[in-house]
Amino acid sequence: MSWKDKLRQVEPYVAGEQPKLENMIKLNTNENPYGPSEHVKTVLNSIDTDHIRLYPNSDADELRHALAVYHGLDDDQVFLGNGSDEVLALSFLTFFNGDDPVLFPNISYSFYPVYCDLFKMSYRQVLLNEDFTININDFHQSNSGIIFPNPNAPTGLLLSLDAIEQILKNNQDSMVIVDEAYIDFGGQTCVSLIRKFENLIVIQTFSKSRSFAGARLGVALGNKEAIAHLYDVKNSFNSYPIDYITQQIALASVLDSQDMKEKCQRIIRTRERVKVQLKDLGFIVPDSYANFVFVSHPQIDGQQLFLALRKAGIIVRHWQQPLIDQYLRITIGTDEQMDRLIAFISQYLKEQGAVTK
Amino acid sequence: MSWKDKLRQVEPYVAGEQPKLENMIKLNTNENPYGPSEHVKTVLNSIDTDHIRLYPNSDADELRHALAVYHGLDDDQVFLGNGSDEVLALSFLTFFNGDDPVLFPNISYSFYPVYCDLFKMSYRQVLLNEDFTININDFHQSNSGIIFPNPNAPTGLLLSLDAIEQILKNNQDSMVIVDEAYIDFGGQTCVSLIRKFENLIVIQTFSKSRSFAGARLGVALGNKEAIAHLYDVKNSFNSYPIDYITQQIALASVLDSQDMKEKCQRIIRTRERVKVQLKDLGFIVPDSYANFVFVSHPQIDGQQLFLALRKAGIIVRHWQQPLIDQYLRITIGTDEQMDRLIAFISQYLKEQGAVTK
Numbered sequence: 001m002s003w004k005d006k007l008r009q010v011e012p013y014v015a016g017e018q019p020k021l022e023n024m025i026k027l028n029t030n031e032n033p034y035g036p037s038e039h040v041k042t043v044l045n046s047i048d049t050d051h052i053r054l055y056p057n058s059d060a061d062e063l064r065h066a067l068a069v070y071h072g073l074d075d076d077q078v079f080l081g082n083g084s085d086e087v088l089a090l091s092f093l094t095f096f097n098g099d100d101p102v103l104f105p106n107i108s109y110s111f112y113p114v115y116c117d118l119f120k121m122s123y124r125q126v127l128l129n130e131d132f133t134i135n136i137n138d139f140h141q142s143n144s145g146i147i148f149p150n151p152n153a154p155t156g157l158l159l160s161l162d163a164i165e166q167i168l169k170n171n172q173d174s175m176v177i178v179d180e181a182y183i184d185f186g187g188q189t190c191v192s193l194i195r196k197f198e199n200l201i202v203i204q205t206f207s208k209s210r211s212f213a214g215a216r217l218g219v220a221l222g223n224k225e226a227i228a229h230l231y232d233v234k235n236s237f238n239s240y241p242i243d244y245i246t247q248q249i250a251l252a253s254v255l256d257s258q259d260m261k262e263k264c265q266r267i268i269r270t271r272e273r274v275k276v277q278l279k280d281l282g283f284i285v286p287d288s289y290a291n292f293v294f295v296s297h298p299q300i301d302g303q304q305l306f307l308a309l310r311k312a313g314i315i316v317r318h319w320q321q322p323l324i325d326q327y328l329r330i331t332i333g334t335d336e337q338m339d340r341l342i343a344f345i346s347q348y349l350k351e352q353g354a355v356t357k
Numbered sequence: 358m359s360w361k362d363k364l365r366q367v368e369p370y371v372a373g374e375q376p377k378l379e380n381m382i383k384l385n386t387n388e389n390p391y392g393p394s395e396h397v398k399t400v401l402n403s404i405d406t407d408h409i410r411l412y413p414n415s416d417a418d419e420l421r422h423a424l425a426v427y428h429g430l431d432d433d434q435v436f437l438g439n440g441s442d443e444v445l446a447l448s449f450l451t452f453f454n455g456d457d458p459v460l461f462p463n464i465s466y467s468f469y470p471v472y473c474d475l476f477k478m479s480y481r482q483v484l485l486n487e488d489f490t491i492n493i494n495d496f497h498q499s500n501s502g503i504i505f506p507n508p509n510a511p512t513g514l515l516l517s518l519d520a521i522e523q524i525l526k527n528n529q530d531s532m533v534i535v536d537e538a539y540i541d542f543g544g545q546t547c548v549s550l551i552r553k554f555e556n557l558i559v560i561q562t563f564s565k566s567r568s569f570a571g572a573r574l575g576v577a578l579g580n581k582e583a584i585a586h587l588y589d590v591k592n593s594f595n596s597y598p599i600d601y602i603t604q605q606i607a608l609a610s611v612l613d614s615q616d617m618k619e620k621c622q623r624i625i626r627t628r629e630r631v632k633v634q635l636k637d638l639g640f641i642v643p644d645s646y647a648n649f650v651f652v653s654h655p656q657i658d659g660q661q662l663f664l665a666l667r668k669a670g671i672i673v674r675h676w677q678q679p680l681i682d683q684y685l686r687i688t689i690g691t692d693e694q695m696d697r698l699i700a701f702i703s704q705y706l707k708e709q710g711a712v713t714k
């Protein structure tokens with residue numbers, strides 16, 4: 001017997017790498033190419049450090065209120081955590097405690113099975129169709145809970161509100177969590193369904209559309225009773241997950257949401273023209289509604305293109321996994337960055353003798 | 358059947374209240390009365406907000422290295438989390454997975470049983486002696502892990518390194534976690550024992566001695582293999598618990614540790630004279646090595662004194678719990694704050710007809 005026999009055995013999630021290369025174009029972790037609102041800067045640079053000696057407001061009430069107003073909800077329908085990963089982890093812990101498996105798509109955010117392993121929950125992966133679309137009837141089976149991203153990651157495909165409503169109707173005995181990390185890039189949020197379905201939790205993040213990956217803030221929205229339970233679990237884990245400074249600057253971001261929307265529009269415009277350019281180069285380009293595209297080329301090996309891009313200082317995401325190993329997930333950066341990407345790929349395809357339009 | 362049947366049932370931890378009163382003296386949550394180093398201010402107010410759009414360094418490597426140097430350890434012996442509460446929660450999850458109960462003192466940090474409930478671990482509370490001292494032989498029984506604060510909270514009493522070494526020797530099959538949240542206020546850290554015992558984890562916090570309660574940073578120190586396991590569990594929960602800004606300002610704090618030490622010395626001086634004054638007023642004053650004192654008066658009801666202080670705008674901590682309901686935990690504030698406290702209590706005792714020296 002040893003202390004090592006009492007360790008929890010886990011297969012940890014591997015996040016996208018954060019390489020430091022000269023002149024690198026970083027298109028691998030879906031960060032926003034544009035910084036946060038100028039108001040964020042003003043607030044940050046005028047913070048009185050003496051505040052740091054005091055504990056922050058445990059539930060970030062002021063920020064919570066601003067978000068409730070933004071979403072047209074009551075304050076007690078809003079939960080905040082240290083990035084949407086923490087919000088997801090606490091949501092699994094709070095809502096998915098049945099005996100049946102948790103359901104999520106087989107091609108999806110790779111953290112979901114990791115949470116299940118960590119908390120010793122069983123899960124079943126629902127198979128996507130060959131074109132990566134979700135067959136909503138597959139979610140009509142016994143379960144302890146359902147979770148899927150919308151738009152899905154890494155495919156970028158969007159599910160309609162009607163489809164989500166059907167999943168909610170079919171599963172009123174379970175919590176259905178819709179992970180809207182990328183919803184601000186052109187999708188329609190299902191927050192409006194919260195009034196109709198008490199088994200719905202919507203999770204969003206400040207990391208992508210609000211350029212806050214470095215500041216760590218995630219959000220869960222739902223009915224009052226479910227959110228209260230989430231707070232009970234959070235308060236059994238960590239009383240103060242969101243520091244004082246993050247609360248202040250996130251509030252500035254919410255109060256200047258127009259800035260976020262304009263930057264998202266810029267990213268959407270860039271994404272749409274990149275889709276056309278990649279299709280013209282012969283790529284298969286599922287119709288992404290996120291700040292990335294997920295693409296493959298019939299004549300070029302995914303891993304090989306990934307490595308060629310990397311050698312050229314362009315970092316994208318590639319998984320050596322069945323079903324998606326021919327695909328690359330490419331974050332939408334600035335127009336200049338995408339021009340460099342497209343120029344490199346065009347040249348590379350020519351060198352490889354691939355047929356383009 | 359309903360989604361409510363799949364909820365995790367918990368009794369959440371209740372943190373010290375954060376009242377907002379005019380002219381209040383806040384001595385209830387052991388915050389540092391002095392702000393962080395001036396270097397922290399300089400760093401904070403010059404941060405480029407454009408950095409926030411990028412994910413932070415997942416393991417806070419630069420900060421981790423600075424702390425390793427500070428403690429005379431290797432980088433891979435240092436773990437960082439979102440406040441020591443998160444570090445504690447992840448440590449329970451990582452190390453306490455046996456079938457036997459987890460052991461901790463019956464009068465101790467009230468979060469420990471909350472973590473056990475949350476993660477469905479059994480626990481047994483080891484009874485302190487009547488003077489609140491720990492009988493180390495009581496930790497010599499089958500267990501899945503041992504945890505205690507040193508100095509203990511809320512008593513403030515310190516266990517010697519010899520006593521800790523004995524507990525470690527008696528429990529080489531379990532992880533022993535020493536929670537040193539208050540160690541910088543005059544106690545001797547047991548970090549030096551890490552070299553000798555691979556079943557030791559030491560947890561510290563930036564909240565108290567480094568005036569970082571509002572910025573959220575906790576630390577675990579231990580052998581390389583144990584720390585790697587803790588990172589695996591953390592990476593199964595949340596990849597990026599420590600935001601970019603906190604990493605930057607915490608680094609500034611570590612690099613100016615002299616400032617922290619001087620402020621701790623000031624607090625210790627204040628504490629020692631307050632102990633004498635309270636004893637002179639007839640209080641029982643266990644010999645606290647923390648930035649608080651835990652005191653009771655033989656002739657005055659604890660709850661009554663708590664409420665009288667509160668009415669006077671002086672907020673301290675009181676638990677309506679068996680064994681400690683006659684005690685108040687009073688944070689050591691500035692000299693001026695403690696003067697006001699002592700003046701009020703002297704007057705109050707006179708009015709109540711209590712005998713003082």
